[in-house]
Amino acid sequence: MSLTPPLILRLALAWIAGLLAGFGGATLAMLAAAAAIALAVAHHRRSVVLAALALIALAAALVAREHRARERGCIHRLASRRAWVVHAEEPLAPGAFPRAVAVEGGCRAPVRVAATRGRARAGAWSLVVGRPNPTPATIIITNARVRELRAPGALSRARTRASEGIGRIFGTDAPLARALLVADTRGIPPELRDRWAAAGLVHMLSISGTHVAIIAAALELLLRAFRLPLGTARVATIVTIAVYVVALGAPPPAVRAAAMLGVLTVSRLLDRPTSAWTPVAIGALFPLATPTTVLDVGWQLSVCGVAALVCTGPLVDRLPKRWKRHGWRRTLAVGLAGSTLATVATAPLVAWHIGRVSLVGPLTNLLAAPFIALAQPALFLALVLLPIDPAARFVAAASHPLLAALDGVAALGAGVPFASLDISPTPAGALLAAACVACILAAAAMHHAARPLVGGAALVALLAWRPVLPGGAGDTELHLIDVGQGDALGIRTRAGRWILVDAGRSWRGGDAGRSTVVPYVRHRGGRVAAVILTHPHADHVGGVPTVLRSLAPRAYLDAAYAGDAERYRASLRLARERGIPWRRVHPGDSLQVDEVTLTVLAPDSAWTASLDDPNEASTVVRVRVGRVRFLLTGDAERGEEGWLLDRDPALLRADVLKVGHHGSSTSTTPEFLAAVQPRVALVSVGAGNRYGHPSPVVLRELAEAGATVLRTDLLGSVVLRTDGRTLTLQADGERWPCSLDSRPP
Numbered sequence: 128m129s130l131t132p133p134l135i136l137r138l139a140l141a142w143i144a145g146l147l148a149g150f151g152g153a154t155l156a157m158l159a160a161a162a163a164i165a166l167a168v169a170h171h172r173r174s175v176v177l178a179a180l181a182l183i184a185l186a187a188a189l190v191a192r193e194h195r196a197r198e199r200g201c202i203h204r205l206a207s208r209r210a211w212v213v214h215a216e217e218p219l220a221p222g223a224f225p226r227a228v229a230v231e232g233g234c235r236a237p238v239r240v241a242a243t244r245g246r247a248r249a250g251a252w253s254l255v256v257g258r259p260n261p262t263p264a265t266i267i268i269t270n271a272r273v274r275e276l277r278a279p280g281a282l283s284r285a286r287t288r289a290s291e292g293i294g295r296i297f298g299t300d301a302p303l304a305r306a307l308l309v310a311d312t313r314g315i316p317p318e319l320r321d322r323w324a325a326a327g328l329v330h331m332l333s334i335s336g337t338h339v340a341i342i343a344a345a346l347e348l349l350l351r352a353f354r355l356p357l358g359t360a361r362v363a364t365i366v367t368i369a370v371y372v373v374a375l376g377a378p379p380p381a382v383r384a385a386a387m388l389g390v391l392t393v394s395r396l397l398d399r400p401t402s403a404w405t406p407v408a409i410g411a412l413f414p415l416a417t418p419t420t421v422l423d424v425g426w427q428l429s430v431c432g433v434a435a436l437v438c439t440g441p442l443v444d445r446l447p448k449r450w451k452r453h454g455w456r457r458t459l460a461v462g463l464a465g466s467t468l469a470t471v472a473t474a475p476l477v478a479w480h481i482g483r484v485s486l487v488g489p490l491t492n493l494l495a496a497p498f499i500a501l502a503q504p505a506l507f508l509a510l511v512l513l514p515i516d517p518a519a520r521f522v523a524a525a526s527h528p529l530l531a532a533l534d535g536v537a538a539l540g541a542g543v544p545f546a547s548l549d550i551s552p553t554p555a556g557a558l559l560a561a562a563c564v565a566c567i568l569a570a571a572a573m574h575h576a577a578r579p580l581v582g583g584a585a586l587v588a589l590l591a592w593r594p595v596l597p598g599g600a601g602d603t604e605l606h607l608i609d610v611g612q613g614d615a616l617g618i619r620t621r622a623g624r625w626i627l628v629d630a631g632r633s634w635r636g637g638d639a640g641r642s643t644v645v646p647y648v649r650h651r652g653g654r655v656a657a658v659i660l661t662h663p664h665a666d667h668v669g670g671v672p673t674v675l676r677s678l679a680p681r682a683y684l685d686a687a688y689a690g691d692a693e694r695y696r697a698s699l700r701l702a703r704e705r706g707i708p709w710r711r712v713h714p715g716d717s718l719q720v721d722e723v724t725l726t727v728l729a730p731d732s733a734w735t736a737s738l739d740d741p742n743e744a745s746t747v748v749r750v751r752v753g754r755v756r757f758l759l760t761g762d763a764e765r766g767e768e769g770w771l772l773d774r775d776p777a778l779l780r781a782d783v784l785k786v787g788h789h790g791s792s793t794s795t796t797p798e799f800l801a802a803v804q805p806r807v808a809l810v811s812v813g814a815g816n817r818y819g820h821p822s823p824v825v826l827r828e829l830a831e832a833g834a835t836v837l838r839t840d841l842l843g844s845v846v847l848r849t850d851g852r853t854l855t856l857q858a859d860g861e862r863w864p865c866s867l868d869s870r871p872p
Contacts, residue, residue, distance in 0.1 A: 137180055139408035145184035146421040149191025194418045199263060201234040206261035211268070212276065213238060213255050216283070216376070219273045220246040222790075222810075222826025222836045224858065229255075229266065237265040239861060243830040245273035250283020252276045260863045267856075267863040269835050285374060292513040296523040300530050302815065303332075304523075308506050310334040310378050313840065314815040316611060318634040319534065321642030324481055325547040326540030327470055327488020328495055331533070334375060336384030336410075336429045338503050343368050343388050345504035361392045371507075379414040379426035386413035387433070403437045424480055428473050431564075435468035438571040442468070445574075466492035471567055475560040483646060485547045491540035495533055502529035542636070559590045602848040602855070603723060603752045605783070608647055609839040610639040612813030612820070613666035616759060616785065617644075618750060620721035623653035627680070628748065628759055629661055633669030633694055640670025645677045647844070656720045659712075659748065660685035661761025662741040663695035671698040675707060684718070687711040688735050688744035712746055714774075722851070724751045728778055729763070729771055742788060743767045749778065753851020755867070756780065758803055760787040760794070768799040776802040782854060782867050783807045783847060784834070790821020797828060805834045806867055807847065807856065814840040835865065 205211065208231075213219075215227035221242050229238045240255055247253035257271030279287070289309060297304040302314035310333050323329045331337070343364050350360035365388060372381045387410030394401050411430045414420045421427075442464050443457070470488035478484050485491070505526040512519040540546055566583030570576035606617040610631030618626040625648055631639025648655065655678040661667055663685075675683065675698060683702045689695065702709050716727040729747040738744050745761030758781035763771075768787070771779060784805035787794030789812040808829045812820045821838065829836050837845045837858050846857040854865040 133402045133404045133408070134176065135402075135408045136404040137176070138183060139412050141180040141184040142187045142412065142415070143421060145187025145189075146191045146415065146418055148184070149188035150195065150419070150422055191418055191421075198236070201236040202261055202263075202266055204234055205229050205231060205236045205238075206259045206266050208259065210254060210256045211238065212252060213240065214250070214252050215240070215247070216249055217841075218246065218249050219253055219255070220826075221830035222821065222823065222838070224835075224837060224841060226859075227255075239265060239267050239859075240271050240273070241267070241269045241830070241835045242271045242273045243833070247273050247275040248279050248283075249287055250279030260866070262861060262863040265861050265863070267835075267861070270833060282374065286376070289374075289510060289513065292519070293510070296509060296513070296516070296519045297526075298523075300523070300527055303530055303534075304506055304509075304526070306332045307334070307338060307503065308510050310375055310381075316813070318611075318637055318642070319537075321637055322534070322537040322541045324483050324642075325485060326491040326537040327485030327547070328491055328533075328537050328540070329477070329481065330428055330432070330473065331495065331499060333380075333425065334378055335380040335425065336387070336433055337499070339368060339372070339381050339384035340388065341500055341503040342371070342507050345507070358396055361396065365389055365392050379420045379423045380429035382414040383410045383426060383429050383433075386410040403440070407433055407437055424476060427476055431472040431476065432469045434568060435472035436465050438568045439465040439468055441574070442571040462493045462496065463489060466490075466496075468568065468571060472564055475557050475564060478560070479557050481646075483547050485540070487540045487543050487546045491536055494539075495536045498529050498532045498536065502526055502533060505529060538636070556590060559586055562586050563590065602850050605750070605757055605847040605849075606647070607785070607809045607811055607837070607839060607845040607847075608644060609844040610643050610670070610811070611839075612789070612816045612818070613639060613669065614661070614761065614785075614789075614811045615639060615644050615670065616811075617648060618720075618723055618725075619651065619653060620656075620723050622721045624720055625653055625655045625678075626657045626659065626718070626720055626723065626725065627655060627674060627678075628659045629667040629761070630658070630670030630674045632666040638670040638673055638694075640673030640677070644670050644674055648678060655680040657682040657684060657718060659725075659746060660695070660698070661746045661759075662686070662688060662744055663692040664741055664762065665692060665694060667761065668692055668694045668698060671695075672701050675701050675705060679705065680707060682718075683707050683709045684712050684746075685709075686730055686735065686744055686746045688730075688738070688741055692741075722752055725749070726751070726778075728774075729767055734767075734770055740764075742793075745787070747771065749781065752849050755782050755849045755851060755854055757783040757785070757847075758805070759785045762788040762794070764788055764791075764793045765796055768794065768796055772798060772802060779803050781805055782865075783809065785809045785811070786821070786825070786829070788820075789816075789818070790825050790838075791818070792822035792824055795825050795828070800828060800832055804832070805829075806865055807854070808834040808836045809845060810836060810838040810840075812838055812840045816840075 211229040213227040213229045215225050217225035219225060219240050219242055221244065224239055224241055227238050227240055229236050254274045254276050255268055255271050257268040260267040260269060290305060290311060293304050293308060294301045305311040306315055312333050315332060320329065323332055346364045346367055347360050350363055368385050368388060372385045375381055387406040390406040390409050414426055439461060443461050446460055467489040470492065474484050505522055509519050509522040509526060512522060563583050563586040566579040566586060569579035570583065573579065603621055604619040606619065608615040608617060613631040614629040615631040616628040630644045658671060658674055658680045660671060672694060699709065712727045714727055714729055714731050718725040726749045727746065728749055730744050735744040742762040742764050743766045745763040745767060747761065747763055748759045750757040750759065758779060764787065779802040781803050782805060784803050786808050790810045810821050826836060839845065842858040848855040854867055856863055856865050
């Protein structure tokens with residue numbers, strides 16, 4: 128590749144850069160100034176192409192700004208309504224908080240529905256009546272009543288049947304199979320996600336360009352085996368892939384891969400060779416018919432990964448001759464170079480979104496490649512055979528060793544000492560890292576690599592030199608951290624100090640402290656002032672030793688109900704070894720950290736002395752910031768709730784309730800709920816957990832009480848912000864204000 132990349136690639140880069148600038152909040156003055164500078168340089172160099180690219184980037188930025196303005200206009204218009212016709216891909220029901228689209232005339236606006244009564248199936252058109260809470264990006268509809276207007280379409284019903292069928296035939300492999308087949312990652316256990324992230328394989332946990340390309344290659348081979356002409360086989364393959372991608376719901380990475388395969392197929396059918404960058408550029412641009420796709424992390428990872436693979440060829444061509452000959456050496460060189468470049472190319476995005484960079488990724492991707500190449504077609508065949516249950520079950524069973532081997536590679540990679548680094552990049556650091564990656568890819572693709580290598584070295588030096596600027600939060604924040612089936616909360620003060628309440632569960636070879644809580648806190652910055660343990664069950668205390676070891680809190684507090692949890696005893700030993708002060712809490716104890724006041728409401732020693740269930744000995748804490756109150760209940764059940772009600776019901780009044788015991792029917796009695804009167808209910812629960820949490824009855828009662836229910840199994844981590852008077856909620860990328868009843872000071 129020469130120093131001048133193909134025109135189509137430069138056009139694509141200009142368009143993408145312009146969209147990112149427009150959506151990134153660049154002002155019109157900044158965009159105009161950048162375009163003017165680019166045009167001046169183009170005029171000086173007498174380059175028509177450079178001038179055209181500058182204008183294309185400016186046009187893309189203006190398209191992004193106009194798209195965002197149109198979206199906000201629709202949101203403003205529809206937010207004045209009290210009833211909407213909506214279409215949702217997920218069921219609308221009390222206790223859920225699904226995404227949907229409200230439609231009126233030519234206006235479409237994304238909405239989130241917190242239903243109090245009624246329900247509608249996934250894919251159905253429904254009438255929703257409720258209270259709108261508009262945000263810049265969506266409308267949050269609370270206190271909503273739902274009535275289904277029109278049954279789900281054939282495509283929605285097919286997706287539902289496919290998901291149910293995958294669960295039926297794959298059994299314990301179903302969460303992984305759903306992720307690889309229909310891009311549904313909600314059921315992935317956190318320990319599996321942790322292993323794959325540490326091993327650098329987390330990008331394989333959902334449909335991407337690689338998965339689509341593997342299925343396409345397998346289909347073409349199968350059709351050729353049936354002696355179809357080559358052209359017919361290729362056309363049939365592309366048509367099948369297009370149907371599959373549409374059936375998936377057209378996720379951007381899959382659309383990109385399908386478009387790229389389509390360009391390659393047309394080029395081959397017409398016998399018109401083209402630059403390797405042409406299908407990459409067209410594939411990247413095709414999903415951008417919806418401009419906001421440029422912000423989709425799956426699309427970003429897919430584009431960066433395939434760009435790295437294209438750069439692999441020129442890099443391998445510069446290797447010594449003995450490595451370029453056909454045979455195992457060339458295969459190994461191509462595989463290792465490709466996985467290394469792909470790992471490097473996606474590292475800034477992975478670090479930003481996951482907070483971790485794998486150092487063993489090049490090797491684990493090389494080891495996993497043959498297993499995913501065999502497993503993906505087998506999984507697809509099982510999906511196709513779902514109507515023939517015995518055949519589908521046979522193929523699913525045959526797929527099990529391949530899925531187990533993939534997980535084995537992840538476990539092997541994650542088990543290597545220093546397999547990954549926990550990284551918390553700032554926006555400036557992420558941009559510098561992205562520019563450095565661009566230089567590395569350019570150096571790999573170009574025969575004359577001196578200039579990009581010098582630029583990359585300068586960026587690395589700047590990245591290492593740049594100062595770290597600490598800063599606190601503008602508001603006090605409560606973070607309900609998604610640790611799967613377990614509890615972990617963090618309260619972050621305006622000065623940036625944390626109080627952590629529980630730290631999730633542990634499993635063989637890992638725990639939620641290491642996989643989730645510690646990276647989560649480090650990514651946001653600040654010191655840990657205290658760790659509070661509600662009770663010593665493994666799904667609460669499992670990650671505490673890691674938190675104590677890694678974050679060095681100033682204090683460790685709990686109710687001293689020992690039970691038989693080894694992780695609890697390990698946490699006490701570690702606190703003693705590290706000199707972390709431990710204190711037993713009692714009702715009435717308080718802790719002041721900056722503007723946050725924590726008051727312990729339960730348990731007392733007389734109550735816990737007669738207990739044999741640690742749940743009923745949960746530390747219950749009321750958190751107060753100005754006039755806003757949070758009630759954190761651990762796994763308290765009916766007995767402890769009754770004890771609290773007998774002692775002083777007025778102390779329980781709170782704006783936000785962390786629902787006890789993951790929403791189990793053994794907690795949150797009607798009497799307790801009547802005393803708390805929450806406006807927001809937080810449920811920490813794992814997707815598809817075997818306990819059946821949360822209880823539909825509890826969810827219905829919370830919704831009927833007027834509480835907006837936010838669940839980690841549906842939304843991931845949830846953040847609540849307050850200035851002491853108002854409350855703002857943030858979940859699944861959306862932020863909106865929550866109206867609070869007046870509270871006494």
